[in-house]
Amino acid sequence: MTTTAALPAKGVPRAGDHRWLRFTARRAGRLVVSLWVLATAAFLMIHLIPGDPVRAALGPTASAELVAARRESLGLNDPLIVQYLNYLGGVLTGDFGVSIQSGLPVAETIAQRLPATASLAVLAFVFAVIVAIPVGVAVAVATRRGRGRKLELGFAGTSVFISAIPDFLLGVALVAVFGVSLGWLPIAGRSGPESYILPVIALSLGPAAVLARIVRVEMLTVLEADFVRTARAKRLPAWRIYLSHALPNAVTATLTLAGLLLSALVVGTVLVENVFAWPGLGSTIVSSIQLKDFPMAQATVLVYGAGVLIINTIVDAALAVLDPRTTVAED
Amino acid sequence: MRSLRRILRTPLGIAAISLLALVLLTAIFAPILWGAQADAVDTDNILAGPSLEHPIGTDGLGRDLLLRTVVATRLSVVLALVATLVAVTAGLILGVAPFLLGRAGKVFTWLVGIAVAFPALLLALFFAVIFGTGWVGATWAIGLAGAPTFARLCQTLVAGIAERDFVSAARIGGVGRFRVLFRHVLPNIGEPLIVNATIGAGGALLSFAGLSFLGLGVQPPEYDWGRLMMDGLSGVYLNPLAALAPGVAVVIAGLAFNLTGEAAARSLGIGSVGVMSKLAALQPRRVAEASPPAPDEVLAVRDLHVTFPGGAGPITPVRGVDFTLRRGEVVGIVGESGSGKSLTALAIAQLIEEPGRVDAETLRFLGTDLRDGDHRRLLGTSLAMVFQDPMTSFNPAKRMGGQLAEVATQHHGMTRRQARARAVDRLAAVRIPDAEQRARQYPHEFSGGMRQRAMIGMGLMGSPKLIIADEPTTAVDVTVQRQVLSLLQAIRDQDEVAILFISHDVSVIAELCDRVLVMYAGRIVEDLPVAQLDQAQHPYTRALLAAVPDMQTDLDAPLATVPGRPVDPAHVPPGCAFAARCPLADAHCRVEDPQLVTSAPGARVACWHAGEPLPDPIAAPARDIEGTTQTGPTTRTSPTTRTSGVQVVV
Numbered sequence: 001m002t003t004t005a006a007l008p009a010k011g012v013p014r015a016g017d018h019r020w021l022r023f024t025a026r027r028a029g030r031l032v033v034s035l036w037v038l039a040t041a042a043f044l045m046i047h048l049i050p051g052d053p054v055r056a057a058l059g060p061t062a063s064a065e066l067v068a069a070r071r072e073s074l075g076l077n078d079p080l081i082v083q084y085l086n087y088l089g090g091v092l093t094g095d096f097g098v099s100i101q102s103g104l105p106v107a108e109t110i111a112q113r114l115p116a117t118a119s120l121a122v123l124a125f126v127f128a129v130i131v132a133i134p135v136g137v138a139v140a141v142a143t144r145r146g147r148g149r150k151l152e153l154g155f156a157g158t159s160v161f162i163s164a165i166p167d168f169l170l171g172v173a174l175v176a177v178f179g180v181s182l183g184w185l186p187i188a189g190r191s192g193p194e195s196y197i198l199p200v201i202a203l204s205l206g207p208a209a210v211l212a213r214i215v216r217v218e219m220l221t222v223l224e225a226d227f228v229r230t231a232r233a234k235r236l237p238a239w240r241i242y243l244s245h246a247l248p249n250a251v252t253a254t255l256t257l258a259g260l261l262l263s264a265l266v267v268g269t270v271l272v273e274n275v276f277a278w279p280g281l282g283s284t285i286v287s288s289i290q291l292k293d294f295p296m297a298q299a300t301v302l303v304y305g306a307g308v309l310i311i312n313t314i315v316d317a318a319l320a321v322l323d324p325r326t327t328v329a330e331d
Numbered sequence: 332m333r334s335l336r337r338i339l340r341t342p343l344g345i346a347a348i349s350l351l352a353l354v355l356l357t358a359i360f361a362p363i364l365w366g367a368q369a370d371a372v373d374t375d376n377i378l379a380g381p382s383l384e385h386p387i388g389t390d391g392l393g394r395d396l397l398l399r400t401v402v403a404t405r406l407s408v409v410l411a412l413v414a415t416l417v418a419v420t421a422g423l424i425l426g427v428a429p430f431l432l433g434r435a436g437k438v439f440t441w442l443v444g445i446a447v448a449f450p451a452l453l454l455a456l457f458f459a460v461i462f463g464t465g466w467v468g469a470t471w472a473i474g475l476a477g478a479p480t481f482a483r484l485c486q487t488l489v490a491g492i493a494e495r496d497f498v499s500a501a502r503i504g505g506v507g508r509f510r511v512l513f514r515h516v517l518p519n520i521g522e523p524l525i526v527n528a529t530i531g532a533g534g535a536l537l538s539f540a541g542l543s544f545l546g547l548g549v550q551p552p553e554y555d556w557g558r559l560m561m562d563g564l565s566g567v568y569l570n571p572l573a574a575l576a577p578g579v580a581v582v583i584a585g586l587a588f589n590l591t592g593e594a595a596a597r598s599l600g601i602g603s604v605g606v607m608s609k610l611a612a613l614q615p616r617r618v619a620e621a622s623p624p625a626p627d628e629v630l631a632v633r634d635l636h637v638t639f640p641g642g643a644g645p646i647t648p649v650r651g652v653d654f655t656l657r658r659g660e661v662v663g664i665v666g667e668s669g670s671g672k673s674l675t676a677l678a679i680a681q682l683i684e685e686p687g688r689v690d691a692e693t694l695r696f697l698g699t700d701l702r703d704g705d706h707r708r709l710l711g712t713s714l715a716m717v718f719q720d721p722m723t724s725f726n727p728a729k730r731m732g733g734q735l736a737e738v739a740t741q742h743h744g745m746t747r748r749q750a751r752a753r754a755v756d757r758l759a760a761v762r763i764p765d766a767e768q769r770a771r772q773y774p775h776e777f778s779g780g781m782r783q784r785a786m787i788g789m790g791l792m793g794s795p796k797l798i799i800a801d802e803p804t805t806a807v808d809v810t811v812q813r814q815v816l817s818l819l820q821a822i823r824d825q826d827e828v829a830i831l832f833i834s835h836d837v838s839v840i841a842e843l844c845d846r847v848l849v850m851y852a853g854r855i856v857e858d859l860p861v862a863q864l865d866q867a868q869h870p871y872t873r874a875l876l877a878a879v880p881d882m883q884t885d886l887d888a889p890l891a892t893v894p895g896r897p898v899d900p901a902h903v904p905p906g907c908a909f910a911a912r913c914p915l916a917d918a919h920c921r922v923e924d925p926q927l928v929t930s931a932p933g934a935r936v937a938c939w940h941a942g943e944p945l946p947d948p949i950a951a952p953a954r955d956i957e958g959t960t961q962t963g964p965t966t967r968t969s970p971t972t973r974t975s976g977v978q979v980v981v
């Protein structure tokens with residue numbers, strides 16, 4: 001993540017757009033390198049498995065001929081460097097190999113299941129942000145300068161408690177209350193919009209609590225800044241001081257953290273999908289590990305990892321737009 | 332042990348350690364006490380719901396789930412601790428590699444940098460693919476997944492220690508890297524590492540529950556909390572408690588580790604957050620009394636108090652300030668830091684925030700009583716503020732033009748376009764070159780002098796009748812100081828704007844102002860025209876003047892200062908507040924507080940010994956004390972004449 005604390009030195013070039021482009025290009029370069037490291041790790045993953053992965057996948061009863069044939073078709077008998085280049089070439093062209101279990105192309109399964117996971121993660125993230133920012137700002141305003149001690153304690157306690165509950169447990173609790181006891185909402189599968197409600201809440205409540213806490217702390221710091229006093233000296237209405245002057249300055253730290261939360265949230269779908277029998281990549285990765293379907297597991301890990309890296313890059317680029325100082329701090 | 336005792340001193344620490352002790356004791360004794368019972372199969376009671384005998388029901392073999400949840404504490408906690416050990420060890424190896432290997436170790440820093448970007452669960456799944464399902468694989472997976480975080484922590488800690496002098500000294504002394512590592516570095520990073528490992532153990536516990544819940548961790552017949560949750564979820568329609576109870580156990584145990592770590596971090600770190608001061612009940616002290624305003628009066632202040640709640644009762648840093656300001660008048664307030672001059676300015680501008688409070692007998696601006704009601708429009712258009720630090724007083728995330736323009740959109744009903752044009756015009760008026768282009772820039776692209784001028788320009792967006800400048804020249808260099816002073820002077824000359832100029836620097840005040848108010852310990856002790864500064868009556872004013880170096884100052888002698896220390900607003904002594912530092916003070920001064928009374932036409936002073944000759948030169952050995960006697964100005968240089976010479980330069 002970027003460092004933002006340092007203020008830029010004097011003599012900053014004027015053309016702001018230039019700087020942003022340069023910054024983004026540098027970030028994109030880093031993304032490419034990270035993706036390459038990730039792909040290499042995913043490739044090595046299979047070769048680090050103790051014993052023969054194909055034998056493990058097909059089980060001890062499979063005939064030696066079948067194992068040998070499958071090894072051949074997976075290209076596992078080629079020299080390592082050839083396998084590596086073939087793998088990288090395949091990844092670049094969207095060819096992730098063939099599932100050992102089903103014999104279907106892995107890319108097909110991923111294309112089919114990715115939308116369910118992505119929509120869940122994006123909705124949960126949006127929900128977390130929509131809840132956290134107003135709550136954080138409101139609590140900051142109400143508790144600044146030692147006011148509202150009770151509210152502060154209540155908020156701190158609640159947010160710590162909520163963020164301490166793992167998302168899958170929250171999911172189970174939501175299922176028990178709203179699905180089983182009250183019977184209001186579906187508890188499994190992906191059907192209509194209402195099927196999203198419980199998984200989204202389970203995924204986003206913890207991140208929302210953490211985020212709201214950060215927004216509050218950041219806002220409290222910003223509200224003490226000299227420029228807020230300047231804004232008050234301009235006699236702007238309170239909402240304008242909070243939203244237009246203070247909030248944009250709290251957004252850097254908030255967004256930095258939100259980016260981390262989003263990548264954690266993307267991976268958190270693995271657990272939540274298993275609670276709600278969600279037909280996404282999360283169920284796929286678990287079953288592929290259990291069934292030792294290594295090409296499938298390899299590809300899903302790669303997709304999740306790439307998702308995380310891409311999110312980080314997008315967050316950094318967004319930060320650079322919202323807070324021009326971040327680009328300078330990097331120079 | 333000492334650390335433990337320090338942790339136990341806070342309520343949070345006690346709660347955390349007790350909870351952790353409970354969890355650990357359960358982990359040790361529960362399997363011994365109930366291990367067999369928890370495995371007892373009861374085919375008559377398969378998948379029973381909650382009952383007296385089985386408070387949270389039974390599983391598919393009729394085994395009691397409450398006992399199983401309690402007994403599962405041991406496996407859950409032990410696996411989490413082992414995984415944490417793996418994480419810390421691997422992290423330590425990766426973390427000290429850059430230190431041991433020098434340049435080659437950079438590779439590790441780089442790899443760790445990439446690895447920490449991935450959430451731990453993803454890394455755990457990555458390793459789960461390699462190690463396969465089962466508790467052994469899961470322990471390795473979770474441990475290695477936590478390694479990058481600890482590696483990053485170690486790198487930071489090691490880098491911090493490695494730069495310290497004693498490490499450099501050891502290295503220069505020819506001590507090997509390994510020796511330095513074990514003798515000097517590791518002992519110093521042990522404490523933060525243990526604290527973070529404790530917090531990490533809480534995370535490992537949750538991760539393990541997650542993996543087992545997914546069916547990738549502990550396999551039957553072994554069971555941990557995650558496994559129990561997984562089994563419970565399949566029967567969630569029949570008995571939700573079967574899935575929830577182990578989950579609650581996970582949260583409690585996770586919190587126990589987390590809170591202990593946090594409490595340790597807090598008590599071993601840099602103190603705890605102090606208990607907020609209690610808000611003392613403050614009685615309003617306001618008597619409605621209004622003298623008719625003089626025709627050219629801009630500001631009238633009578634008996635102004637500013638009070639803040641403090642630990643030992645309210646603190647009143649401003650204790651009864653009286654003065655008026657007429658149109659076009661430039662009045663300076665001078666005093667040491669803590670004298671209440673800035674708070675007086677903020678109080679007049681209605682910028683004191685809760686829990687601070689402002690009381691006054693009269694607080695009138697342009698004929699309007701400011702004490703009650705909302706005067707945002709009046710203040711927004713007719714009162715301008717210039718603050719001390721131009722670096723921090725602008726919003727770093729907004730363009731300069733916009734920051735000026737919003738005054739006009741807010742208070743003058745201008746459109747965005749009109750307001751922008753006005754902002755550019757005002758920036759040009761305060762001598763900002765290329766105002767049109769500059770308006771599009773951010774504050775960090777402005778120089779300090781331009782920022783301070785832009786701040787004044789912001790005040791000129793309306794048509795101010797009063798500019799309150801709170802130490803506007805303190806944070807800027809001498810050249811900028813000149814610019815600011817001459818700009819304020821030009822504005823006053825042009826529009827008859829009154830200026831209240833706060834500074835701790837008498838010479839700056841003498842340069843700009845018509846009249847000076849000297850503040851000490853929250854009161855005005857002397858009020859006199861700048862032209863009569865050399866006839867100052869109050870010993871404090873005279874001491875301040877004596878502390879100003881000028882062309883006659885002997886540069887070899889130590890710089891003169893006002894002897895003694897300013898009064899702490901929380902402990903204002905009875906009698907004259909300056910008595911303790913005053914060479915003229917007697918017993919009477921220490922008992923009775925002198926009032927501010929008229930001493931000469933247009934001059935007021937609060938002193939029992941006003942104008943009396945000082946016993947000897949106060950801490951200004953190189954200076955004549957001619958300015959401190961009542962005989963009037965001599966032909967020698969006085970601050971006024973000296974600084975008016977400077978004005979010509981401007």
